[in-house]
Amino acid sequence: MRLAAAGARARDGGALEELIAALLAVGSAGDREDATEALRVLTERPALLLRLDAFIRRESWYSTRPAPSLTEADPVALALAASHADGRVRERAVRRMLSQPDPEMTPFLVLRTSDWVRQVREPACAGLAVLLHEKPLLATAATVRTALLVNRRQRGSFALGQLLASLLAESGTALCGRLLTAPEPVVRRFALDATVQRLRLHDLAALAESDPDRQVRARAAEAAARQAVWTDQVGLLHRLARNRHAEVRITALTGLMRTGSPQDVVPFLDDPSAMIRALAREAARCTGTDSPAYYRAAVQAAVPRVGAIGGLAEIGSRADGPLLTALLDNPAPQVRVHALRALRSLDAVPVPRVMVLLRDGSTAVVKEAAATLAPSATHLPADQLWDMLSDPHRPAVRRAGYRLLNRHDRLTALRAALVLSADSHPRLAAQARTDATTQIRTLAPDPWRTRPVPSLDAGPAQAAELLALAEQRCAEITEGVVQLLRNVLRRVPGSR
Structure with a gap:
């Protein structure tokens, strides 16, 4: 059955x-x-x-x-x-x-x-x-x-x-x-x-702390915090504020603010949740605490918290770039990831330093470095990006190089897609095959298309190299797609 x-x-x-x-x-x-x-x-x-x-x-x-x-x-x-x-x-x-x-x-x-x-x-x-x-x-x-x-x-x-x-x-x-x-x-x-109005406070708190469903936790925490505020049970709010789930903490901290205890919310300035950090900054304003100074000191600690890095990115300026750049040498991958995000948010990206992280030992750091360099991809050394595509051991490095080459002109993006369409990593190869097929079909003229066909902007030598590469990948992108590319390349001046 x-x-x-x-x-x-x-x-x-x-x-x-x-x-x-x-x-x-x-x-x-x-x-x-x-x-x-x-x-x-x-x-x-x-x-x-x-x-x-x-x-x-x-x-x-x-x-x-x-x-x-x-x-x-x-x-x-x-x-x-x-x-x-x-x-x-x-x-x-x-x-x-x-x-x-x-x-x-x-x-x-x-x-x-x-x-x-x-x-x-x-x-x-x-x-x-x-x-x-x-x-x-x-x-x-x-x-x-x-x-x-x-x-x-x-x-x-x-x-x-x-x-x-x-x-x-x-x-x-x-x-x-x-x-x-x-x-x-x-x-x-x-x-x-x-039944939320009928449940007792400790039952609601138990649901907020233990239920595996996020929505149940959030609804129970909201009801528990509301009752705790009405009955002035600040101790319960403090207990919920230490919960590992952000949706429970934010409700409890909001309750503490309503009970007139902003000083109890200030310690959460470096919380991992952006919403909780924003609430803590409001509490800091009420108590006269200097939030930017707090964040600048926190990111220079021996073990900086990722919440402090995120907080500095939210209220800092480009002048804080050197503090964040120093974190790119931190041994913890999560610290490097959040430092990259903060530098990107403040538009203070040190491109040469971030280029080194494209070969970082952490896959998450490599991915974040590629995202950070994406806006300036056309200004990066192309030979280094092509060299990343041939990395024999790290699919994350090949993916990062492919992502950045995709930001270049149409010819470069198509060539990169053809190179990776036979990659040993199944998902990366599938993505490259899809991209190559899409680009070739976009370049191919069709009578039913009303929009102008984009130009490949390739010289005769480049067209010959591209066609040779496509014919090598015929098994991956199919003969029909390769034939479409042949038709496209015939329009290139000087090609056969």
């Missing part, structure tokens, strides 16, 4: 037929536990459940397969009957679901609350409302996910509204606790949004 569900992601009816066959095979075996588990596998994929529902409705009009029998205790037959094309079959299935409530069947009942047939839709809606009121724990994470998808339909808002009402009811505490620990982030977001 799991294999069939994984294969049914394909957008074709054959895969869905295989899924139905797998369901029927499990249901016909007569083991209720296995049948329930098979339905659980399906409801764990609500988008697939909606697709299967639509497919069964269409297929059952023409199928010779008899309508599922509801006389036996077979949950698979009941689930399939709930999607049958005949509204009377669906109505009987809905009433059977309501007479024998089962958490695994609730997503199928949610589907029928948006049914286009009133005689099916109304019993499903009324029954779901009663069930969720009397037994809210019938709503599983799969129920919520299905309701969220059904909510997009024209008549699909009822189920989500009932789930919201169940969470807000006094008896919804257990349901809220279950949904807030569900493995699916979208379920936890829904439960948190619905």
Whole structure:
């Protein structure tokens, strides 16, 4: 069943037929536990459940397969009957679901609350409302996910509204606790949004500190900080301000600012988050702290923090270029990377010094050095860039050289693409092949093109060298593309 569900992601009816066959095979075996588990596998994929529902409705009009029998205790037959094309079959299935409530069947009942047939839709809606009121724990994470998808339909808002009402009811505490620990982030977001005003402060703080989903952490932290500000619990704000996630720290620090404690925010001037640094600079302004002086001292420390480098780039000037240039010799790759970014931001790039970093031992530094030199690529020594393309060991170096050569004229860019189209690194070779093909097709005249064809600006010797290189790469860029290049080069004066 799991294999069939994984294969049914394909957008074709054959895969869905295989899924139905797998369901029927499990249901016909007569083991209720296995049948329930098979339905659980399906409801764990609500988008697939909606697709299967639509497919069964269409297929059952023409199928010779008899309508599922509801006389036996077979949950698979009941689930399939709930999607049958005949509204009377669906109505009987809905009433059977309501007479024998089962958490695994609730997503199928949610589907029928948006049914286009009133005689099916109304019993499903009324029954779901009663069930969720009397037994809210019938709503599983799969129920919520299905309701969220059904909510997009024209008549699909009822189920989500009932789930919201169940969470807000006094008896919804257990349901809220279950949904807030569900493995699916979208379920936890829904439960948190619905009950955020009812959750206690320490519960919100625990969610903000431990939940793996960024949106849940941010929403819980915002609610926790708001309550902490109202109740003057500064200690909790300090605890959240030490969290490793930036979205939690920024909310806690904003709360500290609102409680009139800007001095507690100033130490975050060199935080890795740019937003937190901006807030800390506002706190520094309120307390009279000199932020530029702080950053200049921090980048000269024995172990400079990357947040301080980023902060100096945000409020510094070109005069701070020498301080940042000195960091290019730092042994930590991340410090060199952030120093390059800061120099680029302040327009204080020492080109000869950065050229050395194109051969740096760190791939991240090589990439950042290429990005830093890109605006001045046409002024760099071309022989050094071509030499980078032949580096036998470092794909990062070859990629950096290719990126900078691409900033040159069209002839240089095409030649570099052809050189790397047979590179040993698969992704780099694929990019070069794509670029070479695109450039050649752009140069080739076509009757349907209204824009003027750009010129290659190549001399006879250059054209001959380019064609020879393309013919060597014929297996990579295809014979058709090479023929297009031949046609282009025939227009070069003095060439054959």
